[in-house]
Amino acid sequence: MTALPPEIDSWFAAKGWHPHPHQLEMLARGGDPATLLVAPTGGGKTLAGFLPTLVELTENPRKGLHTLYISPLKALAADMRRNLTGPIAEMGLPIRVEDRSGDTTQARKKAQRADPPEILLTTPESLALLLSYEDAPRVFANLERVVVDEVHALAESKRGDQLMLCLARLQTLRPDLRRVGLSATVEDPPALSRFFMAGGCPVLTADPGPDPDIAMLTTTAPPPWSGGGAAYAIPDVLEEVKKHKTTLIFHNTRAQAEIFFHNLWLANDEGLPIGIHHGSLALDQRKKVEAAMVAGDLRAIVCTGTLDLGLDWGDVDLVVQVGAPKNVKRLVQRIGRANHRYNAPSRALLVPANRWEVIECQAALEAVLARDLDGDPRGPGPRDVLCQHILIAACSAPFDADALFAEVTRAGPYAALTRAQFDECLDFVATGGYALRAYDRWQRLKQRADGLWQLRDPRATQLIRMNIGTIQDTDTLKVRMRQNRKQLGEVEEGFAASLTPGDTFLIGGRIVRFESLKEMFVDVSHDRGRKPKIAVFAGSKFATSTQLSERILRLIHRVDLTALPAHTREWIGLQREVSHLPQAGRILVESFPHYGRAQTVIYGFAGRGAMQTLGLLLTRRMEEAGLGPLGFVATDYATLIWGLHPVEEPAFLFSRQDLVDALEGWLSENALMKRSFKAVANIAGLTPRNFPGTRASGRQATFSSAILYDTLRKYDPNHLLLDITREEAMRGLIDFGRIEEMLDRTDARVDHVITDRVTPFAAPLFLEAGRVPVEGAGREALIQAEAEALMREAGLA
Known part of the structure; x- marks a missing residue:
C-alpha cells in the first residue's frame, strides 16, 4: 500500500510537496x-505516522x-489537531479529529x-484515565492504530513507563492493534524499540540529512573562568539575532534563561521583539509567546527544554545553545529546531558560559559532526508506577493476577519483571504491606x-x-531563621534534602547554618565569619554525559589543540607544566595550600551530581581520618575540598567498600530518603x-509521608516502598x-x-566556592578581581 488516494495525492500536488x-x-x-x-527533527515524522490512518479512512x-495519537505535551496534541x-477539511475527508487532556471540559470528555x-x-495521563473506566473495552473496541510521538522523550521518565503499561493494556483489549512510535535521532534505536515493545520491533531510520x-x-x-550566565556574550548574541529571522536561544535551566533574557533585553537598544518561554511561566503568557512565534512576530525566544519537542514554531533559522549542552543527543534535537525542513542544514551556535565549557562545547560540536550520540542505558520499569497501574486495572474491572502479570511483562520496561516482584506489588496494593495491613485505609x-x-470499596x-x-510537583521549601521564624527565601527541595546539620550555605547574600528540615521549612541559624560549606549551585540541572566526559578527556590530551581558542590552549598547556592533565584511566588528585587551608582537588569527570556526592562521602572519610575537612564545592569535572590538614596519601579515600559504607551512614543522617519516599x-x-473537593498541601503530604517513612523504617525495614525509594535515591x-x-x-x-600554589585547572573551582551574591554595582568587579588574582597565582597572566 504505497499509492496515495487521489484526494491526498492532489492535496500534496496543490501544496507543491512530495512525500519523503x-x-x-x-505507508507501506x-x-x-x-x-x-x-x-x-524537521523530517516529517508526524505526517509519516498519520499517513496510513488518513489513507485507510479515505x-x-x-x-x-x-487511531489514538499520544504526545507528552498537551500543547503538542492541540497543535496536532490544528x-x-x-x-x-481541504481534502474533504469525513474524519473527525479531537484532542483530550486535562484542559478538556468534563462535558466534552463524557461525549468523547x-x-x-x-x-x-x-x-499518557489521559489515556491511563480512560483505561480506568468500566467502559474502556467499548471505547477502544474498534481501535486500529496507536501513534506515540516523541518516544525518545517519554523513555527518559516514568511517564513513558506508565504509557508502555497502558499500551500493553490496549493490546489486551485489541490484540490486533498496530502501534507506531515516532522518535528523534537517538544513540541506540534497537534499545528504544525494546522500550516501545517487549522484545523490540522493526526500526525504520530516515535519512539523517546534511550535517548541521x-x-x-x-x-x-573571552568567557569568564566560572559561572553559568554567559553575560559576556550578550552583544555578540544580539548581533546574530539581528542577522536572522527567528532565533531560539536555549538554556539548561529556567533561572539561567530568566537572567539571560533580562540582560538581552537591557542590551536590546533597537527594541527587537524578543520573548521568553519556560515551564514556570503562567499558561496565558506561554500561549501568547507561542502564538507570536507561530505568526513570526518574534525575532528571538529565550527558552528551556519546553521547546525541545516537536512543535513547529515557524521560520526558525538559528539555534543558540547557551552553556555546555551536557548531552550530545539533546543538543542534536535542539539544533533540529533551526530550518525545520527536511534535508535542509540547521544552523547552530554554541556559547560556553565559562572556560571549562569551551572545552566541553568543542567536544560536543565534534560529537555532533561525527554523529556520535550519547545516552545512559535504561533501568527496569519502576515498581511504584506498576503499583499505580494495578490500581488502574482494578478500577476498570476485576482482574486475574496471572493474566495481568502476563500483560505487564508485554510492556518493554517490565519485560524482565519476575513474578515475585509482581506479587510483592500486588500485595502492597491490596494490603499496604506487613506494617500497614492492620489499617483499613x-x-x-x-x-x-x-x-x-x-x-474492596x-x-x-x-x-x-x-x-x-507520575508527574510530581517541583516543591520548594521556605528557609527561615530558627530563632524568630523570619523567612529568608526558598530553596529547591533536592538541595535541602542533601543537607546535614552543621552544613552552611548561601541565601540572600548571607551565610546560614542548616539546623533541621521540618515539614516544608528549612530551619537555619546565623553563621558569621565562615565560608559556606556547600555552595548553592546556579548551574545546569543536567550532568555531563559519560560519553561527552570521555571526549573531553581525549580532547585535552591532543597534540594539536588549534580547534580551541588561544586562551584555552594556553590554560591547558600550563596545567600540563604545573601539574598533570586528568586521564580517563586514573584519578588525578592535587594538593596545595590556599586561603590558609589545605586544598584537595579530585578530578573524576563523573557529572555534577556524582561529584557532589563524592564530596559528601570524601569529607566524611577525611573527618574519620582526622584531616579536619571544612567544606567542598563540586562541578561536572572536579570536587574541591578545603580543610585543616593536607591529604598525604589519597588512595585510601577511594576504597569502594568504604565509600559504600560512608554512603549508608550519610543517608541515615539526612532527609534525602524521606523526601524521595514522598514521591x-x-x-x-x-x-x-488529590482528594475530592480539595488537594493535600505540600506540607500535609510531607507530614503524612514522613510519619509513614519513620514507621516503615522502624517496623518494616524491607517494605517495598523503602526498597523503591532507595533505588530512586541512588x-x-x-x-x-x-x-x-x-x-x-x-x-x-x-x-x-x-604543589605550592593553585593549579590552572583548580583555579576556577575557587570562583565557584566564592560566588557570594553581593548586591550592587561592585559585584561583577569584585568577582573579576578575584578571578584575576587567582589566575596570576596559577601562572596565567
Missing part, C-alpha cells in the same frame, strides 16, 4: 504490528475510534467516551472466591482516578495528593552509579600531585 521516502515506507508498513520511526470511511483538521472521534489526540552548520560563537570578550483490594481481584475509584499520573508514595498510591540526586563507573574505569589508580 520514509513517509512512503511507513501500515499493516505491520509495530514500527519505530527514527528521523531527524479508502474505507467508518465511524468510531480508529495541523490535521486543516488538511482534512460515548461517541469517540475517528482520531483522538491525547496524553554548527560552530562556537566567536565573542569579543490501605486495604484496597480483595480476592474473590473465583480468584479474581477487585476493589468501589467508591475508591474516584480517589484513584484523581491521582493518576514514591504519591505515585504508588500510598499517600494521595539513581537520582546521589548518582552513585557514576561514582562506581569512575572507580571501574580507573581501578582506583591515583595520580597525586603536590
